[in-house]
Structure formats: structure tokens, C-alpha cells
Amino acid sequence: MSADDSALKYRALLQISEALLACRDRDALVRSLWDTLHPLIAFDYLVIMSYDAVRNLVTLKAIAGMDHHDPDRPTQWPVEGSPLEIVLQTGQPLYVPDMSLETRFRPDLMEIYQQYNIRSGFWIALHTARGMHGVIAFSSCTPNAYTAEDREFMQHIGRQVAIANENALAFEEINELRRHIEDEKVYLEEEIRSEYRFDEMVGAGPALRGVLQQIQTAAPTDSSILIQGETGTGKELVARAIHRLSSRANATFVKLNCAAIPAGLIESELLGHEKGAFTGAVGQRIGRFELAHRGTLFLDEIGELPLEMQPKLLRVLQDGQFERLGGTRTIQSDFRLVAATNRDLRTMVAEQHFRADLFYRVNVFPITLPALRERREDIPTLVRYFVQEFSNRMRKTINAIPAEVMETLVNYSWPGNIRELRNIIERSVILTPGKRLTIPKDDLHESRPHAPTHVLTMDDAERRHILDALDASNWVVGGPGGAASMLGMKRSTLQSRMQKLGIMRRYVGTC
Amino acid sequence: MMRAQVSSVGDRVRLSVCGRLAEGWVPELESCWRSTRIDHPQSKILVDLKHVTFIDDKGRSLLERMHQEGATFAAAGLLTRAIIDKIIRKEA
Numbered sequence: 001m002s003a004d005d006s007a008l009k010y011r012a013l014l015q016i017s018e019a020l021l022a023c024r025d026r027d028a029l030v031r032s033l034w035d036t037l038h039p040l041i042a043f044d045y046l047v048i049m050s051y052d053a054v055r056n057l058v059t060l061k062a063i064a065g066m067d068h069h070d071p072d073r074p075t076q077w078p079v080e081g082s083p084l085e086i087v088l089q090t091g092q093p094l095y096v097p098d099m100s101l102e103t104r105f106r107p108d109l110m111e112i113y114q115q116y117n118i119r120s121g122f123w124i125a126l127h128t129a130r131g132m133h134g135v136i137a138f139s140s141c142t143p144n145a146y147t148a149e150d151r152e153f154m155q156h157i158g159r160q161v162a163i164a165n166e167n168a169l170a171f172e173e174i175n176e177l178r179r180h181i182e183d184e185k186v187y188l189e190e191e192i193r194s195e196y197r198f199d200e201m202v203g204a205g206p207a208l209r210g211v212l213q214q215i216q217t218a219a220p221t222d223s224s225i226l227i228q229g230e231t232g233t234g235k236e237l238v239a240r241a242i243h244r245l246s247s248r249a250n251a252t253f254v255k256l257n258c259a260a261i262p263a264g265l266i267e268s269e270l271l272g273h274e275k276g277a278f279t280g281a282v283g284q285r286i287g288r289f290e291l292a293h294r295g296t297l298f299l300d301e302i303g304e305l306p307l308e309m310q311p312k313l314l315r316v317l318q319d320g321q322f323e324r325l326g327g328t329r330t331i332q333s334d335f336r337l338v339a340a341t342n343r344d345l346r347t348m349v350a351e352q353h354f355r356a357d358l359f360y361r362v363n364v365f366p367i368t369l370p371a372l373r374e375r376r377e378d379i380p381t382l383v384r385y386f387v388q389e390f391s392n393r394m395r396k397t398i399n400a401i402p403a404e405v406m407e408t409l410v411n412y413s414w415p416g417n418i419r420e421l422r423n424i425i426e427r428s429v430i431l432t433p434g435k436r437l438t439i440p441k442d443d444l445h446e447s448r449p450h451a452p453t454h455v456l457t458m459d460d461a462e463r464r465h466i467l468d469a470l471d472a473s474n475w476v477v478g479g480p481g482g483a484a485s486m487l488g489m490k491r492s493t494l495q496s497r498m499q500k501l502g503i504m505r506r507y508v509g510t511c
Numbered sequence: 512m513m514r515a516q517v518s519s520v521g522d523r524v525r526l527s528v529c530g531r532l533a534e535g536w537v538p539e540l541e542s543c544w545r546s547t548r549i550d551h552p553q554s555k556i557l558v559d560l561k562h563v564t565f566i567d568d569k570g571r572s573l574l575e576r577m578h579q580e581g582a583t584f585a586a587a588g589l590l591t592r593a594i595i596d597k598i599i600r601k602e603a
Contacts, residue, residue: 381590385565388588392564399589 203378229369232419277326
């Protein structure tokens with residue numbers, strides 16, 4: 001080989017290396033090889049094939065020199081009776097100088113070689129540390145097309161193509177896994193939707209309409225939302241509806257019930273932990289803040305969040321940053337917070353059981369869900385909805401609700417709200433013998449109309465009233481427009497009442 | 512999910528709907544209703560809602576329009592029947 005030839009070939013090797021670094025697509029790789037090598041080596045066809053050791057099959061992956069879209073050309077064939085079988089058996093590249101003299105290959109392959117007038121060829125196995133995963137083949141319409149020097153050069157090429165082919169295989173696997181995960185996510189989200197039916201909020205009364213309007217207004221913004229309401233009023237349903245109507249609908253909805261996790265573990269649940277961070281941290285765990293990145297974090301029963309965890313939550317809400325327990329790396333997370341509670345957080349703030357700065361951070365847009373007894377006009381519709389749902393599920397036919405049964409249901413106080421109603425209807429459908437709904441009377445512990453279920457102590461009621469007046473006056477106690485004037489009492493009297501009830505102003509902001 | 516199927520026996524046409532008549536599925540049913548009317552201009556069309564699990568406000572509005580355009584309904588389930596009864600009473 002002359003010096004010029006050597007220089008050209010090594011330059012070609014460098015160009016191919018650069019092309020391979022950028023390449024994830026075998027078609028682009030083959031085109032690049034064709035453009036770079038064609039001036040140096042005489043070949044008419046260039047093929048890259050992958051090898052499946054489990055099924056002992058060869059699959060055509062990329063081709064240059066032939067029509068890519070020939071529908072009659074097979075793209076997969078067994079290894080037996082092919083050049084690759086000899087390469088596998090010998091562990092060496094295979095050179096066929098004259099195809100017309102070959103007797104080792106299967107007749108169907110010989111037909112293809114004849115069809116494309118392939119007279120000589122050189123097959124090189126693609127090996128990496130992962131093993132043998134493919135073959136590259138240079139074919140020519142001329143017999144004896146390749147010298148020993150050519151073949152040595154092509155083997156250098158083969159070693160580099162092996163790396164690129166392995167990368168291409170890895171990318172294919174990653175894409176396949178990603179597609180699978182996306183399909184699973186879609187399936188699981190559909191399962192959740194069908195379980196919760198959060199877009200089936202039943203009712204047409206003004207109380208529910210007001211809530212739906214608030215959801216429509218607040219959902220598209222990124223503001224924190226605090227959902228308040230008694231237990232069983234549908235707070236999680238509303239939270240999921242907000243997520244679905246937001247710009248984050250395609251990202252994850254992550255939920256944490258602050259009352260369900262032991263106080264000692266809640267920090268780890270939210271922040272995550274590194275392996276060994278504490279006894280029991282046997283592996284790394286990603287926390288809810290991190291999982292909710294670009295999505296929505298729903299903190300149910302936020303009133304139960306331990307006091308020591310509250311400033312940490314506040315910091316994450318303010319800065320969008322945190323470290324896992326036992327970790328030193330700062331992690332960013334951009335999530336939208338939706339919180340829910342059935343507690344009176346204002347009172348908890350006044351009693352110093354909840355931080356005021358966190359309360360104001362979370363309470364940007366409050367939504368209050370009415371108790372079921374505050375929307376009695378919707379009870380008949382809800383009853384029909386649940387009867388229909390459960391009778392379909394149980395394959396029963398219940399097509400009438402006696403007037404007195406409906407009246408009982410409308411007048412009941414529903415301390416457990418919609419959840420209680422749903423449970424009672426489910427039980428009733430199970431127990432109804434005929435086609436007219438019957439309600440087990442024992443299930444309704446009282447039938448007093450409009451019976452209040454949550455009665456505040458006098459002190460709590462007074463505290464709430466004073467706090468409302470202070471909020472309205474921006475914590476101005478005396479003077480015209482002050483809270484004392486609103487409440488119809490002297491400033492000194494109000495101050496005395498505030499002291500007795502432990503009402504103090506908390507300053508918003510970080511220390 | 513919603514599915515609508517049209518079947519005809521003689522001059523009787525049945526448009527069977529199952530699933531959720533809500534949100535994005537409502538225009539699908541409306542499109543199906545329109546093409547059924549074009550294909551069977553002289554027939555009475557019965558809209559079978561026995562396997563509908565939920566109807567939202569948009570679905571309700573569509574059913575009202577269909578009723579005004581001559582559809583009759585078959586419904587099972589207390590809620591669906593209550594909705595249809597209300598539509599029919601409103602028309603009367």
C-alpha cells in the first residue's frame with residue numbers, strides 16, 4: 001500500500017469514527033460508510049444485520065446500494081446455511097471470492113445473491129464486550145473484489161461499526177421500554193379515572209355549580225389551591241379534576257395523605273432518602289416532591305402535617321429545592337400544590353398548631369366544598385346516580401324509589417356526606433329484594449332535618465368570628481374600620497378577648 | 512369511552528349507545544346521529560340508552576336536540592330515565 005493510500009484510509013477511519021459518535025440510526029450510519037468508503041474500496045452493496053442468539057435469526061437492519069423498499073426481499077432469515085453461520089463457527093470474518101463456486105449456502109440465499117448479481121463478499125462479525133450482536137457485509141458484482149489489505153482495512157471498520165451497532169441496539173431497547181412505560185401510564189391513569197370518576201360530579205344545584213366554576217377558574221393557573229370541606233365531600237375528586245384541567249394534566253398526579261403516614265416517616269416520604277440515611281433506609285427512595293416534578297402534588301389532610309415538617313414544606317414551596325434525607329445533592333422540583341383539609345386551619349394557626357406563613361402560602365385560592373346537607377337539592381340526583389351504578393354492577397333491576405324513601409334520604413343529616421350516601425345506597429341495593437329501593441332504617445341514625453353535625457364550642461366560635469373581623473380589617477384593632485368597630489365593642493374589650501382566646505398576629509415571611 | 516351502533520330492521524332504526532355520554536364523546540354521538548338521519552330519512556329512530564353509564568350537561572343538551580329532531584328514547588337506570596323524563600316533559 002502506498003503512503004497516499006494509507007493516509008487516505010486512515011483519514012477515512014477518522015471520518016467514520018466521527019460519524020459513528022453522532023450516529024444512533026443505522027440507516028444514517030450505512031449512508032455515512034457508503035460515502036466515506038466508496039472512493040477507497042470497490043463494493044456495490046453494504047448491509048448491516050443484527051443477530052438474535054436466542055432465536056438464531058438474522059435480521060436486516062440497514063442497506064445501501066439496493067432498493068430499500070423492495071417488498072419481496074426477506075428481512076429476516078435463519079442463521080443456518082448463511083454466511084453468518086460460518087462466521088459464528090470459525091470466529092473469523094468470511095471472504096467469498098467467487099459466489100458462483102459456493103455450495104455452502106442455502107438455495108434461497110443463493111437466489112438472492114444471483115438476483116442482485118453478487119459475485120464476491122466479505123462478512124465481518126460485530127463484536128463488543130456484550131458479545132456478538134450483528135454482522136456487516138460488503139458485497140460486489142465483481143469476483144475477487146477484495147485484496148488482503150482491503151479486508152484488513154474493512155475489519156478495522158467493522159470494529160468501529162460494532163460499537164455503533166451496539167449503541168443503536170441500546171437506543172432501540174430504550175425506546176421500546178419508554179413506549180411500554182408510556183402505554184402503562186396511560187392504562188393506569190385510565191384505571192384511576194374509572195375508579196374515581198372525578199369528572200362525574202353529579203348535581204346541578206347552585207352550591208355545586210359554584211364549586212365547578214371555581215375549579216374552572218383556578219385549575220388553569222399554577223396557583224396553590226386549598227380545598228376545604230368535611231370528610232366525604234369529594235376533596236380528592238376536586239383535586240384530580242383541578243389536575244386534569246391544568247397545564248400539567250399530562251404529568252403525574254402525586255398524592256400523599258398526611259394523616260396516613262407516621263410522623264416519623266413523613267419527611268422521608270416527601271423528600272426521599274439515600275441508602276443508609278436512617279435505620280430502615282435499605283435503598284434509595286425518591287420522594288413525592290421529586291415524583292411530582294412538572295405535575296401536581298396533592299397533600300390530603302394537610303392539617304395533620306407535623307409542625308416540624310411544615311417549615312421544610314414551606315422552603316420547598318418557596319425555592320423549589322430540597323435534599324433527600326442523608327443526601328447532599330440539591331434537587332429541583334417544579335410542582336403545583338393542591339392541599340386539602342377538613343380542619344379549620346385559621347384556628348390551628350391561632351392555636352399555633354399550624355404555621356401562618358405556610359397557611360398563607362397554601363391558601364392562595366381556597367375552594368370550600370359544601371357539605372351534602374348544604375346541597376340537599378342534589379340528593380335525589382345523587383341517589384339515582386348511585387342506584388344506577390350499583391344496580392348495573394350487581395345486575396339488579398331497581399327502577400323506582402318510593403317517595404317516602406327519597407324524603408328520608410333528603411332529610412337525613414349526612415355526617416359522612418357523599419361517601420356515606422354512596423355506602424348506604426350500595427348496601428340498600430344489595431338488600432333490596434324487588435325493583436323498588438328499600439333503605440335499611442338502622443343505617444340512618446337520625447332523621448332530623450338540617451341537623452348540624454359539627455358544633456363549635458363558644459370559645460372556638462368567638463375565636464373564629466374575631467379572626468374574621470381581624471382579617472377584614474387587616475389586623476387593625478381600633479379606630480374607624482378596625483375590628484373592634486366591626487364587632488361593635490371597645491378596643492380594650494376586644495384586646496382583652498383576644499388575649500383570653502390566645503389570638504396573636506403571626507408575621508408572614510421567613511426567618 | 513362511548514360506543515354507538517346503528518342497526519335497522521325494516522323501517523325501524525335503532526341507535527344504541529353504551530358508555531359515557533360526556534365531554535369529547537358527545538360530538539361523536541352527534542355526528543353518528545346526523546349520518547343516521549341522512550341514511551334513513553323516512554325512519555323513526557330509537558336511541559337506546561340502556562347501557563349509558565353517565566350523561567353530563569353537554570350530553571343532556573344533545574339528547575334534547577335529538578328529541579326535538581324526532582328521536583325517541585329507551586332508557587334504563589334511574590338517573591338516565593330521570594334525565595329523559597325531564598327532556599320529554601320540557602318538550603311537552
